[in-house]
Amino acid sequence: xxxxxxxxxxxxxxxxxxxxxxxxxxxxxxxxxxxxxxxxxxxxxxxxxxxxxxxxxxxxxxxxxxxxxxxxxxxxxxxxxxxxxxxxxxxxxxxxxxxxxxxxxxxxxxxxxxxxxxxxxxxxxxxxxxxxxxxxxxxxxxxxxxxxxxxxxxxxxxxxxxxxxxxxxxxxxxxxxxxxxxxxxxxxxxxxxxxxxxxxxxxxxxxxxxxxxxxxxxxxxxxxxxxxxxxxxxxxxxxxxxxxxxxxxxxxxxxxxxxxxxxxxxxxxxxxxxxxxxxxxxxxxxxxxxxxxxxxxxxxxxxxxxxxxxxxxxx
Numbered sequence: 001x002x003x004x005x006x007x008x009x010x011x012x013x014x015x016x017x018x019x020x021x022x023x024x025x026x027x028x029x030x031x032x033x034x035x036x037x038x039x040x041x042x043x044x045x046x047x048x049x050x051x052x053x054x055x056x057x058x059x060x061x062x063x064x065x066x067x068x069x070x071x072x073x074x075x076x077x078x079x080x081x082x083x084x085x086x087x088x089x090x091x092x093x094x095x096x097x098x099x100x101x102x103x104x105x106x107x108x109x110x111x112x113x114x115x116x117x118x119x120x121x122x123x124x125x126x127x128x129x130x131x132x133x134x135x136x137x138x139x140x141x142x143x144x145x146x147x148x149x150x151x152x153x154x155x156x157x158x159x160x161x162x163x164x165x166x167x168x169x170x171x172x173x174x175x176x177x178x179x180x181x182x183x184x185x186x187x188x189x190x191x192x193x194x195x196x197x198x199x200x201x202x203x204x205x206x207x208x209x210x211x212x213x214x215x216x217x218x219x220x221x222x223x224x225x226x227x228x229x230x231x232x233x234x235x236x237x238x239x240x241x242x243x244x245x246x247x248x249x250x251x252x253x254x255x256x257x258x259x260x261x262x263x264x265x266x267x268x269x270x271x272x273x274x275x276x277x278x279x280x281x282x283x284x285x286x287x288x289x290x291x292x293x294x295x296x297x298x299x300x301x302x303x304x305x306x307x308x309x310x311x312x313x314x315x
Contacts, residue, residue: 092142215260
């Protein structure tokens, strides 16, 4: 979802640690939602789902080789997590140091952009595919934030006028990847073919889902960060859209914007509880703990990471 609250500028990171909370991947518990611009609620297995005017994003990597992602053929830059803010601020994020590094201001106005960033995904070549809230997708160079048209035609499908985005490897250890999208109406997932930029629905969510962001992995898995009550991290069957498992995040407050990334075996949740600035929470499936690890004084509305990112913690 989009957020119209202006950020406070492009600035450095403030690290802040909080008490950890336990969470579990619990198969069978689920919730669903109906996305869109206005707040709405629906229920599945007893969970209330709230959807408001928010923002989201994609996936996460850093700077080391890994097993299962074919990262040996990737540049170091392609292994980083990237984030974009409401004021077009593009930064990289290192999960190992918890530091953000400013890259530049995305200026797509000369290419016809009239809106603001809404979601983002990053491919193995280090190109950020940025969806704007008025419909178009632009290809952004993560080295210098330069922008060009992608050829994507907006509104190809009613359920996918706006969506979360994330690349996932087609096969574990493979270098081929697919750009998946998550409908903000809560319908389910689809995919966008490159370079044709044609969008094709895959299927509706089952056993969960809702309005959400996507992140994928080098070992071929796809995950969603869903606006449910509480918010939920879920694994998605990328062939059907079915929800395979759920990890509720009761301590995480999405607030005015959200984004999502996987790196090193953990999930990195970017949220804006105060509506103006963002914080980073780390959810570790291995320990079932969620911890606030960083805060930054601009609002993140998109995150992306390529399938070059490590799927396990670097040694």
